Amino acid sequence: MTETISVTWIGSDGNRTTADxxxxxxxxxAAVYNSIPGVIGDxxxxxxxxxxxVVVEETPVPLEEKSGTEADMLDFAEAPAEPSSRLSCQIRAARELDGIVLRVPTVSALA
Ligand code: FES
Known part of the structure; x- marks a missing residue:
């Protein structure tokens, strides 16, 4: 049996989804597989x-530092980057991240 961790997303529609x-x-x-609104992964x-x-809302342990490329790409994200913003393709499910909570930032209609 494959080992899993629990991940919760707060989608761009405000709904919470938790998946293994x-x-x-x-x-x-994982977000695309679970149809989390706002995560596309083009x-x-x-x-x-x-x-x-995504914005990391809660994490059991600090994530590894983002690479320079990830930081640069966050400048191109549709929603403005926040201090705990990350590109979720760069976060791998690891045992120590069990229980992590990610929020999908929303784009202001006025932006
Ligand atoms: S899926 Fe394109 S930058 Fe993460």
Whole structure:
């Protein structure tokens, strides 16, 4: 049996979804698989689209630092980046992240 962790998303529609994500899967892939509103993953995880932007609301342990490329790509995200913004294709399900909560930022209608 594949080991999983629990991941919760607060989608762009405000609804919470919790799913079991197999270890090693990217949290972008998991969001797309679970039809989380607002996570698209256009580039398939190649750090080329920023449509997997999430804000880390709660995490059991600090995430690894983002790479320079990830930080640069966050500048191109549709919703403005927040201090704990990440590209979820760069976060892999790991045991220590069990219980992580991610919010999908919304784009202001006036932006
Ligand atoms: S899926 Fe394109 S940057 Fe994450």
């Amino acid at each position: 994500v197999p270890l090693g899967h990217s949290l972008m892939e 580039c398939g995880g190649a750090l080329a689209c920023a449509t997997c932007h």
